[in-house]
Amino acid sequence: MLSIQKIINFSVTVFAVTLFFGCQSNFKEIQRINVSEFMASGEADSVNLKYTDSGKIKAILVSPKMMDYGTVLYPFTEFPNGIEVTLFDQNGKKNFIKSDYAITFKGTDIIDMQGNVKMTAEGGQYLETEQLYYDQKNEWFFTEKKFKFTDPYKGETKGDGLDFSKDFKRINFQKVSGVINEAE
Structure with missing residues (x-):
């Protein structure tokens, strides 16, 4: 059987991975918003x-x-x-x-x-x-x-x-x- 400690560690790991990928997606979107077009006039x-x-x-x-x-x-x-x-x-x-x-x-x-x-x-x-x-x-x-x-x-x-x-x-x-x- 799984111990309570293993369940907590697994849950924290899943949460951290989800948070990491969610932030990475938002970070890329924020980068895209802040990029200004450098075009010749x-x-x-x-x-x-x-x-x-x-x-x-x-x-x-x-x-x-x-x-x-x-x-x-x-x-x-x-x-x-x-x-x-x-x-x-x-x-x-x-x-x-x-x-x-x-x-x-x-x-x-x-x-x-x-x-x-x-x-x-x-x-x-x-x-x-x-x-x-x-x-x-x-x-x-x-x-x-x-x-x-x-x-x-x-x-x-x-x-x-x-x-x-x-x-x-x-x-x-x-x-x-x-x-x-x-x-x-």
């Missing part, structure tokens, strides 16, 4: 944006897809399928940049380009890295990632981290190695 395909200042084109941005998250707490614009950017300086010289992904947070004037970032300048300079930031306001580029920078006159430089002006006149290298040709 705007979406565009085949984007071709031209940025002008005083009637002059300063930049052209081309992307297969642009998603705008302007209604979230920290608004941003995302280019999930990459971008191609052409930057123009005051003399009309161009820099070309391509990346697999890009994002810009509103109010920062900084574009974060990621994945197979390649930059080519009309002067022959070429940069490869996995991530490159562009400060639009100061016209300044920077990265802390590994990079390979090639200048047709000064040689090839590799390292971790660099920053430079849009026209490549000022370049700050960090943790570098490579062969740099001296100016003649």
Whole structure:
């Protein structure tokens, strides 16, 4: 025969298991209620944006897809399928940049380009890295990632981290190695 102690232990176990599964079901429902949809407030395909200042084109941005998250707490614009950017300086010289992904947070004037970032300048300079930031306001580029920078006159430089002006006149290298040709 079952003793009273075994009956009480069995009853408590059954009650605890029932309570556990009942709470788990309610917990999942509460999680579902508290999840807010994180959806883009705007979406565009085949984007071709031209940025002008005083009637002059300063930049052209081309992307297969642009998603705008302007209604979230920290608004941003995302280019999930990459971008191609052409930057123009005051003399009309161009820099070309391509990346697999890009994002810009509103109010920062900084574009974060990621994945197979390649930059080519009309002067022959070429940069490869996995991530490159562009400060639009100061016209300044920077990265802390590994990079390979090639200048047709000064040689090839590799390292971790660099920053430079849009026209490549000022370049700050960090943790570098490579062969740099001296100016003649």
